[in-house]
Amino acid sequence: MKNLKVLLVDDEIMIREGFKRLFDWEAHGCEVVGEASDGMEALAQIDVLLPDIVIMDINIPIMNGLKVIEVSRTKHPQIAYIVVSGYDDFSYCRKALQLQITDYILKPVNYEEFGSCIDNLKISIYESRANTQADSEKREERVISSITRYMQEHLSEEISLSVLAEEFHLNPQYISQLFKNEIGVGFLAYLTNIRIEKAKKLLLSTSLSVTEISESTGYGDYRVFTKVFKKTEGITPSQFRREFLDKEKL
Amino acid sequence: MMRMEIALILVLVFVGFVYFGADKRTTPLHKTFSALLIITPLHLAFDAATVYTVNHLETVPPVLNEILHRMFIASMVIVVYLFYRYISILVEEETKKPVRFHLVAKIYLIIAEFLIMILPIQYTITEKGNYSYGIYVFACYISVAFYLLLCLWLLLKNRRQIDLKKKAAIGVALIIEGIVLVLQAIIPTLLISGMGITLMTLAFYLTLENPDVLRAELTEQKMSMLYLKSQVNPHFLYNTLDTIRIQAQLGGDKTTADLLMRLSDFFRLSIKTDKQMTMLEDETALSDAYMELMCYRYPKLKYNCDIDPDLSDVLVPNFILQPIIENSLLHGLKNKGYRGNITVTAEKSGGKQDCIEIEVSDTGSGFDEGAKKKVDEMLTHYDKEKAKTESIGILNVQKRIKLLCGKEYGLSYTENTEGGVTAHILLPIVREDYK
Numbered sequence: 001m002k003n004l005k006v007l008l009v010d011d012e013i014m015i016r017e018g019f020k021r022l023f024d025w026e027a028h029g030c031e032v033v034g035e036a037s038d039g040m041e042a043l044a045q046i047d048v049l050l051p052d053i054v055i056m057d058i059n060i061p062i063m064n065g066l067k068v069i070e071v072s073r074t075k076h077p078q079i080a081y082i083v084v085s086g087y088d089d090f091s092y093c094r095k096a097l098q099l100q101i102t103d104y105i106l107k108p109v110n111y112e113e114f115g116s117c118i119d120n121l122k123i124s125i126y127e128s129r130a131n132t133q134a135d136s137e138k139r140e141e142r143v144i145s146s147i148t149r150y151m152q153e154h155l156s157e158e159i160s161l162s163v164l165a166e167e168f169h170l171n172p173q174y175i176s177q178l179f180k181n182e183i184g185v186g187f188l189a190y191l192t193n194i195r196i197e198k199a200k201k202l203l204l205s206t207s208l209s210v211t212e213i214s215e216s217t218g219y220g221d222y223r224v225f226t227k228v229f230k231k232t233e234g235i236t237p238s239q240f241r242r243e244f245l246d247k248e249k250l
Numbered sequence: 251m252m253r254m255e256i257a258l259i260l261v262l263v264f265v266g267f268v269y270f271g272a273d274k275r276t277t278p279l280h281k282t283f284s285a286l287l288i289i290t291p292l293h294l295a296f297d298a299a300t301v302y303t304v305n306h307l308e309t310v311p312p313v314l315n316e317i318l319h320r321m322f323i324a325s326m327v328i329v330v331y332l333f334y335r336y337i338s339i340l341v342e343e344e345t346k347k348p349v350r351f352h353l354v355a356k357i358y359l360i361i362a363e364f365l366i367m368i369l370p371i372q373y374t375i376t377e378k379g380n381y382s383y384g385i386y387v388f389a390c391y392i393s394v395a396f397y398l399l400l401c402l403w404l405l406l407k408n409r410r411q412i413d414l415k416k417k418a419a420i421g422v423a424l425i426i427e428g429i430v431l432v433l434q435a436i437i438p439t440l441l442i443s444g445m446g447i448t449l450m451t452l453a454f455y456l457t458l459e460n461p462d463v464l465r466a467e468l469t470e471q472k473m474s475m476l477y478l479k480s481q482v483n484p485h486f487l488y489n490t491l492d493t494i495r496i497q498a499q500l501g502g503d504k505t506t507a508d509l510l511m512r513l514s515d516f517f518r519l520s521i522k523t524d525k526q527m528t529m530l531e532d533e534t535a536l537s538d539a540y541m542e543l544m545c546y547r548y549p550k551l552k553y554n555c556d557i558d559p560d561l562s563d564v565l566v567p568n569f570i571l572q573p574i575i576e577n578s579l580l581h582g583l584k585n586k587g588y589r590g591n592i593t594v595t596a597e598k599s600g601g602k603q604d605c606i607e608i609e610v611s612d613t614g615s616g617f618d619e620g621a622k623k624k625v626d627e628m629l630t631h632y633d634k635e636k637a638k639t640e641s642i643g644i645l646n647v648q649k650r651i652k653l654l655c656g657k658e659y660g661l662s663y664t665e666n667t668e669g670g671v672t673a674h675i676l677l678p679i680v681r682e683d684y685k
Binding site for chain 2: 012086107111210214
């Protein structure tokens with residue numbers, strides 16, 4: 001896979017520097033190609049650089065981040081946006097999700113844990129590609145898609161590289177390599193992603209307790225589940241449920 | 251006639267007792283009123299004494315009678331001078347402009363006092379009682395009239411700038427004193443000057459110097475200070491902390507960066523004080539941030555928090571957990587050199603339905619001899635307790651739980667068999683209703 005081009009938008013230079021230098025972009029197959037410190041500059045940079053990913057602060061001068069996304073979305077629908085929001089503008093975050101952004105993160109940004117955000121983004125790119133391919137080309141089913149479908153269907157069970165190796169009669173190392181090559185993320189990152197996505201769906205669409213959800217997404221221990229959820233989403237499962245159900249109440 | 255003076259003295263002594271016992275600021279206004287509260291009873295005492303002596307001219311030595319009369323008149327002039335001082339300070343405070351008569355008023359006071367001391371005294375004997383008269387009495391009348399007119403003039407001149415309540419108070423006091431003065435001048439045997447002065451002092455006390463009103467003002471002032479403090483934009487604080495954190499991490503200092511991250515977490519969580527109730531997990535997040543910082547400062551300290559996630563969205567009074575933990579640290583673990591554990595757990599309470607019990611357990615030094623009893627006492631009689639500084643945190647927690655959740659819930663302490671204490675917080679299970 002070729003490196004993904006990243007544009008950083010934040011009005012604080014220190015935050016941009018943090019993103020640029022504290023996160024290992026190269027290891028995640030990305031490259032920072034530009035920076036912008038206000039809404040207008042961001043729009044201009046997007047047109048010139050055509051990035052794959054824009055890391056977008058909401059609270060920036062001249063034109064706020066969400067507005068920038070709205071405007072550039074029509075011109076460049078393929079760009080993935082990761083919205084960065086202060087903790088107290090969570091309502092913005094919800095609005096951001098309505099704009100079909102790929103992901104959001106809360107400040108203060110923990111740069112070590114930012115990787116999972118990039119992984120999620122790659123997975124969603126992979127998934128949308130897989131869907132369009134299935135519809136239009138009807139190509140022969142590739143190994144990776146049968147593996148990921150199997151994982152989706154057996155989420156509550158124990159899934160490991162060796163379980164998959166047995167199921168598909170393949171070498172575990174080969175499967176691991178397949179994930180890196182086809183999706184661009186490790187096997188574990190993919191597994192965590194689909195588990196958390198499932199958990200999010202269950203949190204919003206059912207009234208199952210957190211303990212029950214942690215079991216049905218393959219986390220035996222709710223403590224582990226809560227920890228992993230917090231790490232990727234920035235908030236705990238019940239906070240997530242509260243924040244998003246609040247929105248519907250409004 | 252002496253009975254009136256005695257009653258007036260008693261009234262003023264009582265007022266003085268309340269006034270001096272109250273907590274207040276020391277402003278020029280209050281100082282003047284304090285002086286008034288001391289001089290007026292003295293004046294009334296001289297008044298009472300002269301009422302006796304002037305009616306027993308044969309038995310009382312003339313020198314004593316004369317001294318008492320002069321003291322009586324002299325103190326009256328001082329009291330009226332203090333009235334003037336009080337009103338002029340009030341006017342200055344209200345208008346923010348200096349009153350220009352201070353020097354005149356002072357010089358006049360000295361001259362009047364001097365005259366009262368040297369001018370001759372005569373006594374008039376009537377059926378209704380005896381009284382003193384003579385030019386020295388006129389010096390007194392003129393002085394009283396002089397100061398009262400000065401007050402009246404100040405009041406009329408600045409009537410637009412003065413608060414209505416204060417204007418009314420001063421006006422009524424001046425009218426009473428004026429009427430009393432005229433009556434006394436027309437009918438000398440009435441001897442009611444003391445009454446006028448007392449009424450005027452009382453008028454000031456009730457309207458302007460009432461300790462309850464002052465206390466309310468003082469509290470309001472303290473509150474507004476706190477409010478101002480909280481107005482320092484908290485976002486500024488933790489955004490700056492975050493900038494410093496990134497700078498530290500860019501410089502390769504991971505530990506400092508992590509600590510700053512926790513500190514800004516702590517600030518961010520602790521400024522959410524606008525809500526009365528909050529989710530249990532917000533409370534534990536705050537204590538996690540707090541304890542992680544403490545554990546870094548004291549490496550022998552261990553912290554563990556285990557909350558059933560299905561209880562994490564239970565609503566609890568805001569800011570109850572951290573004060574309890576802090577209390578365990580300061581009273582249990584500090585004495586052991588911050589060596590030990592603090593464990594926070596929460597579970598559904600077995601005894602009652604729909605209750606949650608949060609426990610904060612420490613392995614500290616436990617209660618001192620008799621301390622358990624004191625703490626129990628304090629927590630049981632939380633509504634009568636005056637907060638001492640060392641227990642204000644837990645007392646506050648108790649008060650808020652009782653107020654927000656009901657009297658059957660609250661905080662209590664038990665001793666652990668293996669040392670240390672456990673705080674039990676019993677709360678109802680209340681959830682925000684999403685559906």
